[in-house]
Amino acid sequence: MLSAVRLLVMPSAYSRSCKTKPGSHPFDEILYCNIGNPQSLGQLPITFFREVLALCDHPPLLDKSETHALFSADAIARACKILDVIPGRATGAYSHSQGIKGLRDAIAAGIAARDGFPANPDDIFLTDGASPAVHMMMQLLIRNEKDGILCPIPQYPLYSASIALHGGSVVPYYLDESTGWGLEISELKKQLEDARSKGITVRALVVINPGNPTGQVLGEENQKEIVNFCKNEGLVLLADEVYQENIYVNDKKFNSFKKIARSMGYGDDDLPLVSFQSVSKGYYGECGKRGGYMEVTGFGPEVREQIYKVASVNLCSNISGQILASLIMNPPKVGDESYESYAAERNGILSSLARRAKALENAFNSFEGVTCNKAEGAMYLFPRLRLPRKAIQAAKAVNAAPDAFYAGRLLDTTGIVVVPGSGFGQVPGTWHVRCTILPQEDKIPAIISRLKAFHEAFMEEFRD
Numbered sequence: 483m484l485s486a487v488r489l490l491v492m493p494s495a496y497s498r499s500c501k502t503k504p505g506s507h508p509f510d511e512i513l514y515c516n517i518g519n520p521q522s523l524g525q526l527p528i529t530f531f532r533e534v535l536a537l538c539d540h541p542p543l544l545d546k547s548e549t550h551a552l553f554s555a556d557a558i559a560r561a562c563k564i565l566d567v568i569p570g571r572a573t574g575a576y577s578h579s580q581g582i583k584g585l586r587d588a589i590a591a592g593i594a595a596r597d598g599f600p601a602n603p604d605d606i607f608l609t610d611g612a613s614p615a616v617h618m619m620m621q622l623l624i625r626n627e628k629d630g631i632l633c634p635i636p637q638y639p640l641y642s643a644s645i646a647l648h649g650g651s652v653v654p655y656y657l658d659e660s661t662g663w664g665l666e667i668s669e670l671k672k673q674l675e676d677a678r679s680k681g682i683t684v685r686a687l688v689v690i691n692p693g694n695p696t697g698q699v700l701g702e703e704n705q706k707e708i709v710n711f712c713k714n715e716g717l718v719l720l721a722d723e724v725y726q727e728n729i730y731v732n733d734k735k736f737n738s739f740k741k742i743a744r745s746m747g748y749g750d751d752d753l754p755l756v757s758f759q760s761v762s763k764g765y766y767g768e769c770g771k772r773g774g775y776m777e778v779t780g781f782g783p784e785v786r787e788q789i790y791k792v793a794s795v796n797l798c799s800n801i802s803g804q805i806l807a808s809l810i811m812n813p814p815k816v817g818d819e820s821y822e823s824y825a826a827e828r829n830g831i832l833s834s835l836a837r838r839a840k841a842l843e844n845a846f847n848s849f850e851g852v853t854c855n856k857a858e859g860a861m862y863l864f865p866r867l868r869l870p871r872k873a874i875q876a877a878k879a880v881n882a883a884p885d886a887f888y889a890g891r892l893l894d895t896t897g898i899v900v901v902p903g904s905g906f907g908q909v910p911g912t913w914h915v916r917c918t919i920l921p922q923e924d925k926i927p928a929i930i931s932r933l934k935a936f937h938e939a940f941m942e943e944f945r946d
């Protein structure tokens with residue numbers, strides 16, 4: 483679609499022309515509300531994490547007296563501890579393909595502390611972010627187009643892209659917008675049976691919790707039903723849990739699927755389960771460092787061996803990402819020198835994200851013909867647009883999907899970049915856009931007033 487492609491290439495061109503030819507657009511800067519990339523919009527990294535990384539990357543700093551004035555004592559101690567587990571104390575060396583054992587030990591301890599159930603370091607595969615981990619699992623699960631993977635619609639398009647790349651079939655299941663993008667077991671069953679009747683062997687179920695682009699946080703009972711569904715149907719549960727720290731409402735809490743399964747009495751032999759985690763999201767937002775892991779449980783030794791072989795093809799994931807993954811799962815604790823500043827930075831970021839989410843959600847809900855999900859978690863709002871018939875016809879006339887047409891007009895008029903909802907899989911007969919909550923808080927009022935003015939003018943122009 484013409485407009486969707488324009489939305490990818492035009493923002494950077496507009497941004498350049500705003501600088502080189504001031505006055506050439508009705509706005510003076512591009513406001514990026516399209517990508518979950520917090521630090522590109524000014525979110526600062528967590529000081530403790532960066533101190534440890536800096537010291538690990540340049541160990542001679544540890545011998546300098548000034549270091550003790552510049553870095554916190556617990557960052558110095560943590561860096562020493564990490565260097566002790568890195569073979570050769572060298573962050574520039576390849577590591578074990580599964581990731582440095584001492585860092586996997588730390589991650590397993592962090593998972594156990596989070597869940598209250600043990601985690602095994604041999605189950606952890608460190609990766610360059612969640613994306614390569616997802617690709618790895620798709621590569622292992624998919625043999626041909628007759629292998630299907632149940633994926634939510636709307637979904638983060640990594641899944642449909644990875645399934646396509648590996649020659650499999652997406653088996654869509656639709657989240658229910660009317661219940662806050664709820665995941666209904668009856669819908670899973672219906673889609674599973676439908677796929678099976680077409681000769682598709684459904685091998686796995688993808689669940690994104692908290693959801694992207696839909697921002698919902700699953701309840702515990704619902705998660706239990708999902709676990710039972712996978713167990714009864716013999717499906718691998720692929721749990722994308724990269725937004726586990728991004729929860730903005732008091733009545734919802736993140737529970738890992740592994741914790742849920744273990745609390746139901748299911749052990750390693752009962753359910754193949756893969757949990758994806760990343761350093762890119764949460765309050766840390768270290769997207770460019772490329773770190774993450776998958777925790778792989780419930781597979782036999784032969785499958786495990788194949789996973790290890792695939793991981794070995796890329797030698798190892800990058801070491802800064804590995805260190806960061808160990809840090810996000812073991813941040814400073816009460817009593818550590820950095821704890822208070824760390825907690826202030828973390829809480830500052832999360833509470834600001836919660837305020838931004840609420841302000842944008844309220845704004846969208848105040849617009850004519852727009853309804854917006856509650857931002858329970860993740861980094862996005864996914865407002866539904868009920869567009870006038872004339873706007874839909876105008877979109878058709880330029881070969882654009884109506885949501886892409888709307889988003890294109892929004893960009894041209896206001897400099898605000900959002901993503902057309904159809905990019906996340908089309909929910910039949912509905913149109914949405916995805917808007918991140920990541921621009922700095924002082925920009926939110928201007929974004930809201932530009933959105934409002936644009937929306938009113940758009941609705942007026944195309945009024946039936």
Ligand SMILES: Cc1ncc(COP(=O)(O)O)c(C=O)c1O
Pocket residue numbers: 518610611612613614638640690694722724759760761762769773774
């Ligand atoms: C749901 C979800 N999963 C996975 C990823 C991939 O993250 P990364 O590869 O940076 O870890 C993203 C990125 O936005 C995401 O939203």
